[in-house]
Amino acid sequence: MEVEIFIHKTCVECNMLLEYLENKGLLSKVKIIDTELYPFLAFERGVISTPSVFIDGKLVYAGAVDFDEFEKIISGEKIIKQIDKNNLIEKLMYGIVDSFAATAWLYINRDFDSFMAQKDFVIAVTGLALLNDSEKEEYYNYLRNVMIKEGEKYIEEWKPKMLRNIASNFIRELFWLYEKKISKDVVIQKYPLEVFAHWLMVRGGAVGRVGVRIHSLSNTIIMNRILDAYNFMLENYDELFNKIEKEQTELKAKNRETLRYIRI
Structure with a gap:
């Protein structure tokens, strides 16, 4: 194995x-x-x-x-895996909000057909990977149909968690860049809404040009979504930054670098 x-x-x-x-x-x-x-x-x-x-x-x-x-x-x-069909949507949404790439991309683009094509990811986060092929396919198709038909409903239901994921990851990257807490005023000055919008659009699920979807800043639907995330980040800035600073400082102190090199 x-x-x-x-x-x-x-x-x-x-x-x-x-x-x-x-x-x-x-x-x-x-x-x-x-x-x-x-x-x-x-x-x-x-x-x-x-x-x-x-x-x-x-x-x-x-x-x-x-x-x-x-x-x-x-x-x-x-x-032997036991699957409760009633909990599959919750597991899928938890898997999405646990992944920044999935959250950012889906929050902006709302393309549920394209997202559900990430079949291996969907199967893994819902616990279906250990089932036999026929059961796996049955549950996957059920999830795909639900998300294509009702995806917007679940995005709205899980929106607070998605906003927290997006805001936390933006602030975490600020901590990596500056290695100290910068004030909210500095953030607003250096990272206005347009810069935040660009960051969010290219940050979700993109490597190079693969996966990149750049929306015009004149697209009011997209910009309203991004504005919600931007305002959430600013409103919760101090709480999130303090939490992230503690988290990242503790991780650095563990000094586990020797485990992070591929062993061939």
Whole structure:
């Protein structure tokens, strides 16, 4: 069994997973691939969120990982997956808001047909990856039909979580850039709405020109969506920055760099 885990050093969930595997003595059974060092490999494999876990080349977990279940898989135990159809939409939406790339792209573009074409990601975040092919296909088609018909409803329902994801990731990148807290006034001066809009449009699911959808600043529908995200970021700036500064400082202190190089 080949187990590959795509991670990023600033990802809290990635560090929690690595720490869990280390404590269980299982790190020697997996290959760790740092998406910061190997971005095109991650892009080639369809990684949308971290950690992404591939088992024998198949994406099994994306973002959220069931640690106990994963430990059993690595240890060679057979997993029998029980799926509650009523919870599938919630699992899908949780998987989306857990991924910045998925959140940013879908929040702006609202192209549910195109998004659901990311079949491996959808199957992984909903826990369908461990089912047999026929069950997997049945549940996937159900989800696809629901999202194409009712996607807007679920976006509105999960909008607060999507806005928090977008705002948190913008502020996290400010922390990486400045390595200190800058004032909200400085943010408004250096990053007006138009700059924030450009950042959000190119930041979601894009590598180079692949996946990029640039909307005109004169598109009032798109700009109203972006304005909501921009205002949410400013209104919650201090709370989010303080939380992110603490989170990133603690991650840096763990100094786990030796685990982040691909082992060939």
